[in-house]
Amino acid sequence: MIDMHVRPFRLNRLLPTFLLLCLTVWQTGCGGRSSSSGDPSASSSGAVKRVILLTNGDDPFWDAMRTGMEKAAVDFDLASANLKVEMDKNDGTSKGQIDKLKQYAGQTDIAAVAISVTDADNAALARTMTDLDKVGVKVITVDSDINRDKFRSSRFVYLGTDNFVGGQELGRAAKGLRSNGGTFATFYGLSAAANVIERTSGFADGAGASFTKADGLSDNMDLTKAQANVRNALQNHPEIDTLVGIWAYNAHAIVEVVNETGIRDKTKIVVFDAAPKAIQHMSDGMIDAMVVQNPYQMGYLATRLAKAMIKSDTATIQEMFPNINPETGEPTSENGDILTTELRVVVPDAESPLIPEMFNPDTQFFTSEQFNAWLAERSLTGS
Amino acid sequence: MATKNSTAGPGASFLRRHLTEIVLLLGCVVVFAFTAYVNDAYIRLFQYNIQHIIRYTSMLGIFAIGAAIVIISGGIDLSSGSMIAFGGMICCMVISVLAQAIAPDAADPTSGVPSWVIVVAVCSTLGVGVLVGTLHAWLITIVGLPPFVATLASLVGLRSLALIMTKAVTKWQGQQAFKINIQDETFMDIGSVWWIPLLIFVVVACLAWLLMNRTIVGRHLYAMGGNEEAARLSGIRTDRLKWLAYCMGTMTAAIAGILFSSEVGSSDPQTQGVGYELYAIAAAVVGGCSLQGGVGRITGVVLGALFLRVVIDAVAKLIGSGSSDYEGLIVGLLVVLAVAFNQLSDQAGGWKKQFFPGLLGWAAIPTIGCLVGASVLTPEGNPLLGLIAAAVTCVVLSIMKLAADFAGKKEA
Numbered sequence: 001m002i003d004m005h006v007r008p009f010r011l012n013r014l015l016p017t018f019l020l021l022c023l024t025v026w027q028t029g030c031g032g033r034s035s036s037s038g039d040p041s042a043s044s045s046g047a048v049k050r051v052i053l054l055t056n057g058d059d060p061f062w063d064a065m066r067t068g069m070e071k072a073a074v075d076f077d078l079a080s081a082n083l084k085v086e087m088d089k090n091d092g093t094s095k096g097q098i099d100k101l102k103q104y105a106g107q108t109d110i111a112a113v114a115i116s117v118t119d120a121d122n123a124a125l126a127r128t129m130t131d132l133d134k135v136g137v138k139v140i141t142v143d144s145d146i147n148r149d150k151f152r153s154s155r156f157v158y159l160g161t162d163n164f165v166g167g168q169e170l171g172r173a174a175k176g177l178r179s180n181g182g183t184f185a186t187f188y189g190l191s192a193a194a195n196v197i198e199r200t201s202g203f204a205d206g207a208g209a210s211f212t213k214a215d216g217l218s219d220n221m222d223l224t225k226a227q228a229n230v231r232n233a234l235q236n237h238p239e240i241d242t243l244v245g246i247w248a249y250n251a252h253a254i255v256e257v258v259n260e261t262g263i264r265d266k267t268k269i270v271v272f273d274a275a276p277k278a279i280q281h282m283s284d285g286m287i288d289a290m291v292v293q294n295p296y297q298m299g300y301l302a303t304r305l306a307k308a309m310i311k312s313d314t315a316t317i318q319e320m321f322p323n324i325n326p327e328t329g330e331p332t333s334e335n336g337d338i339l340t341t342e343l344r345v346v347v348p349d350a351e352s353p354l355i356p357e358m359f360n361p362d363t364q365f366f367t368s369e370q371f372n373a374w375l376a377e378r379s380l381t382g383s
Numbered sequence: 384m385a386t387k388n389s390t391a392g393p394g395a396s397f398l399r400r401h402l403t404e405i406v407l408l409l410g411c412v413v414v415f416a417f418t419a420y421v422n423d424a425y426i427r428l429f430q431y432n433i434q435h436i437i438r439y440t441s442m443l444g445i446f447a448i449g450a451a452i453v454i455i456s457g458g459i460d461l462s463s464g465s466m467i468a469f470g471g472m473i474c475c476m477v478i479s480v481l482a483q484a485i486a487p488d489a490a491d492p493t494s495g496v497p498s499w500v501i502v503v504a505v506c507s508t509l510g511v512g513v514l515v516g517t518l519h520a521w522l523i524t525i526v527g528l529p530p531f532v533a534t535l536a537s538l539v540g541l542r543s544l545a546l547i548m549t550k551a552v553t554k555w556q557g558q559q560a561f562k563i564n565i566q567d568e569t570f571m572d573i574g575s576v577w578w579i580p581l582l583i584f585v586v587v588a589c590l591a592w593l594l595m596n597r598t599i600v601g602r603h604l605y606a607m608g609g610n611e612e613a614a615r616l617s618g619i620r621t622d623r624l625k626w627l628a629y630c631m632g633t634m635t636a637a638i639a640g641i642l643f644s645s646e647v648g649s650s651d652p653q654t655q656g657v658g659y660e661l662y663a664i665a666a667a668v669v670g671g672c673s674l675q676g677g678v679g680r681i682t683g684v685v686l687g688a689l690f691l692r693v694v695i696d697a698v699a700k701l702i703g704s705g706s707s708d709y710e711g712l713i714v715g716l717l718v719v720l721a722v723a724f725n726q727l728s729d730q731a732g733g734w735k736k737q738f739f740p741g742l743l744g745w746a747a748i749p750t751i752g753c754l755v756g757a758s759v760l761t762p763e764g765n766p767l768l769g770l771i772a773a774a775v776t777c778v779v780l781s782i783m784k785l786a787a788d789f790a791g792k793k794e795a
Contacts (some may be wrong), residue, residue, distance in 0.1 A: 092654065093654040094651065095647045095654070095655065096707075108428060122564060122648055123565075190653060
């Protein structure tokens with residue numbers, strides 16, 4: 001006999017445990033059902049199907065995309081097509097996305113998935129996307145694409161920013177602020193994330209050879225560590241004169257440490273994305289340039305496209321992607337499967353040394369005031 | 384070891400001995416049936432969902448068995464999650480290095496690697512698992528560190544080491560990176576095809592069951608977990624047993640690391656297996672293991688892992704988007720329920736005790752009420768629902784406390 005603590009058996013002792021277990025599951029079930037936004041008739045067994053945006057992590061950036069999705073759901077009347085939109089936030093890992101995609105394949109109410117890919121080169125993720133497509137769920141990529149050279153067929157199309165070009169614009173902004181070059185450090189969440197690799201490469205390209213990289217630090221999306229990274233970089237490399245925030249929350253971490261150390265007068269700060277705190281910091285004169293994507297537009301267009309794909313509306317698909325064969329999904333031109341969304345450079349005011357001519361003609365140029373007005377028009381707090 | 388009730392019949396004796404397993408099995412059936420009733424996905428996509436649950440149960444169960452053996456032997460292994468990341472890194476690193484040596488000019492050397500490369504990588508990973516287990520045993524038995532501290536050091540250290548090695552190897556290969564991607568289809572199948580993790584799980588579980596239930600070594604592990612000093616004085620070589628237990632812990636985590644890396648086709652030391660040690664301990668505890676050592680069965684751990692997965696999957700089906708937010712809450716609740724169930728059952732009159740005595744009882748009631756209220760809140764849900772749930776919980780528990788106080792006074 002192995003068990004040294006055998007207990008007398010009483011059936012009535014099981015009852016409280018069973019009741020608690022049932023309560024747990026019931027309570028969770030009720031919570032979940034009440035969490036479903038939109039049509040109250042939505043349920044797994046009902047006719048309403050879900051269009052899901054699967055993020056790569058958790059950030060205020062996605063709130064703007066959700067707003068865009070919800071606006072599109074109204075504008076294109078998804079309810080009448082028995083569709084609703086939902087956002088599912090990933091934990092920043094490829095495994096998290098693979099798990100969620102496999103979970104979707106086991107559910108009966110998923111019609112389409114728009115995914116922001118965490119790792120462009122991940123073959124298993126590409127394979128899971130293909131498997132999801134095979135069971136009838138439409139798959140597109142937004143914000144961050146899978147590696148097109150290797151896994152193009154794992155999704156229908158890509159909708160979003162070219163992160164390398166975004167990085168180049170940020171690099172050009174740094175170059176415009178320090179025409180004689182400088183020493184920079186980059187800060188980001190996950191060093192292996194596709195958009196981090198593309199943006200940092202783009203930054204180095206845009207800034208040019210006169211800029212030297214002193215450090216690049218990841219924080220695993222830990223905001224405390226994000227600040228500690230900035231402190232460490234400045235202490236280890238006192239020559240750093242340009243701080244580069246690659247993910248949205250890095251802007252706040254950089255500004256906090258620059259404020260704390262009192263080095264604002266000799267430090268230039270350029271960041272990606274316009275998180276609400278970053279917008280405030282720019283108004284306070286703590287950020288010199290922001291390169292801003294348009295997640296609202298991504299969410300809006302992704303929802304429109306998802307509905308068109310689900311309803312086999314080839315006219316809309318052709319309108320959005322004129323260079324793609326809607327039947328086969330094959331692009332008829334080199335970048336026919338890409339719809340590039342807007343990119344903006346935002347500067348504090350007209351006194352900034354940065355001017356529109358320094359950037360790509362396609363990139364929109366805003367002052368902080370103009371940008372805030374644009375946000376207010378769409379009831380957004382960030383982008 | 385003697386049982387308390389030797390006069391009961393064989394059927395009742397079986398039920399008593401396997402009470403935890405029976406409760407868990409019934410729990411799985413109840414949760415599955417309830418979910419199938421609410422959500423038709425379990426019925427319409429029955430085969431897919433069963434395979435999905437089995438695959439994840441197997442991947443969790445493999446390293447939970449290792450963690451359980453350590454717990455039964457009276458120790459604790461906090462390094463499982465980091466060992467998964469480290470094991471996955473070793474496996475991918477060996478494949479990547481050998482693949483590049485075989486086909487240095489290939490555009491992507493890791494696609495289509497020979498089978499022997501995968502075998503070498505798996506063997507190397509298992510070998511590293513033994514080395515890390517040996518390190519733990521040395522730190523605990525020779526240096527004299529508490530198991531908590533020794534494995535805590537590995538928890539933080541192994542992940543860092545894996546990242547440093549990844550950067551070094553990828554830099555040596557040409558371009559520094561923070562993860563190693565493997566494109567080989569055969570390798571990716573190991574963790575993705577549902578029956579392969581199941582097969583490995585069955586083998587690991589059977590071997591562990593034989594070790595713990597049918598060998599002298601297994602009996603000695605239970606004895607050491609129950610009372611290490613008594614075991615040592617009775618001639619049991621406790622140092623060797625600890626080496627075995629910690630090697631089992633790290634080897635099973637290494638196997639899980641191979642499976643997880645295979646499933647995602649890469650090794651990512653920064654994120655892989657983060658927090659998984661707690662899931663392993665949770666599966667062991669839910670399966671009937673006592674953190675004080677000496678108690679627990681492999682069958683219980685297997686069913687504990689199954690129960691956790693069934694509940695997590697049910698939550699995903701019932702909630703839909705955002706279900707992962709609830710995962711920690713559910714696992715935490717299950718661990719508390721399981722430990723409370725075991726402890727109250729062990730104590731004479733455990734279920735009749737006063738749960739909210741005195742001032743601490745009054746302080747605990749609103750705390751539990753707030754927890755219940757917060758757990759029914761959702762971003763889009765009605766906050767009133769949370770308030771009502773909290774208020775009802777407080778009222779019910781207060782009535783229970785007053786009734787118990789009154790009964791206690793009457794008895795006195």
